[in-house]
Amino acid sequence: MAKPTVILVGADKGGVGKTTVARTLLDYFVAHQVPTRAFDTEAPRGTLKRFHPDLTEIVDVTQVADQMKIFDTLANSNATVTVIDVRAGLLSPTLKSLTEIGFLDSAKKGQINFAVFHILGPSIASLNEIAETAETVGDANYFLVKNFINNTSFFEWDPATYSSYFNRIKGAQDITVAKLNEMACEQVEVAGTPFVSFVANKGPNGEAANYSFVLRGYVRHWLGNVWSEFDRVKLMDLVGSDTGTQSAAAS
């Protein structure tokens, strides 16, 4: 049986597309037939759960009882991968809590695969969070996710500024999430389905839908690019899954 993998998806600022990235991860693992579960920490209503209701449970990660629900069940859960969509502003505190409960030690000992997807916003303040987060990430697989939700450039035009942030953490890898057209984004939001279901023209309950072919095409193309990034950083190798399949990439 594969070692359990925990992926924390977080940001210290809201509105950077954190839940969007969590959704692409869930679609990616499902497409690769990796048993996956998710925890949505936007208690009480949740945001991730609306799109993946069968996979997702809403929790309050600041409460011990819910922490037990997540971390005490890693070893005996049917899910190989646990994705935790951390509420905005709680990434660093959550990492500190994981240090306190010995979770990061378990990861260091190789008992658990642990990855952090740190979603960045297009501001110096957001980039400053990298150093703060990096202090507590330790030996985890650390992915800096540049989510191009607008026309930001993440300071790529200024190599000195760019290097000072993105090259600061040894072993950290960049992931680029390209911009998805706003109308396509909104349509998926309204549909309330996983991206893959929207592309397949299916509704929330798997029923045939009537979404725009153009918007479905744009979402398919975008999702394929995101999954290519996951392939590039060898995310399936991290999970240690032996499904051995290539990315289904919204085919």
Next chain:
Amino acid sequence: MSLRSFVTIVASPRPHVGRTLLARMLVDYHLNGERKVAAFDLNARDAALAAFQPKHAIYSDIGEIKGQMALFDALVADDGVYRVVDLGPDAFEKFFLVAQDIRFTDEARSRGVAPVILYPITPDTASVDAYAALARLFPQATLVPVHNEMLGPAQHRDKFPPHGKGAALLHVPLLAPGLRRVIEQRPFSFIETSGSAAADVPLDAHIEIQRWLRKLYLEFRELELRVLMADLQGSIQR
């Protein structure tokens, strides 16, 4: 899935190659066959097709996503309507970029709509390169090189090999300059002559134009039959 209609994109990255004339003739060809037809003019500069065929053609702007949705969602509609797109240099690159991103030809085929690209050939490098790119990027489309005899002999046709199911070189026959001036009056439909300049064409010119039309309709008909036969053969072999 069996093919139930065609979407024909008359495309060229060059102006003044007879593209709009070809699109007009296609619209009339479908009307002559008593088919429902809808045409889309993507040429911002003069929207000539929409002017010649105001009852069946509209100007389409694919600069923004709403325009793209209005066009492409219609092009793949499985409603039995035959669609024609007049695509000139203004929107050539954008159209095929979007078409590639959203996998337009795959979707069309899956819905029983045959995607056909009619490409008037010219010897310049840009045309040759664009044609080769289309062949590479849209293997599901029937890519048809068109020799417009009004532009002179096609000494360069080896650079434009037909691609896809049922493809073969298509000829637009020569039409005398005098008659060309007649058919360039707007609006002009060979089938729906009422309200069109065609209603006032002298009889001898009308006869000559009809002869020319029959040759062209034969080319269109043979293309359709080749595409349908190739599709049928493909279905039988599967």
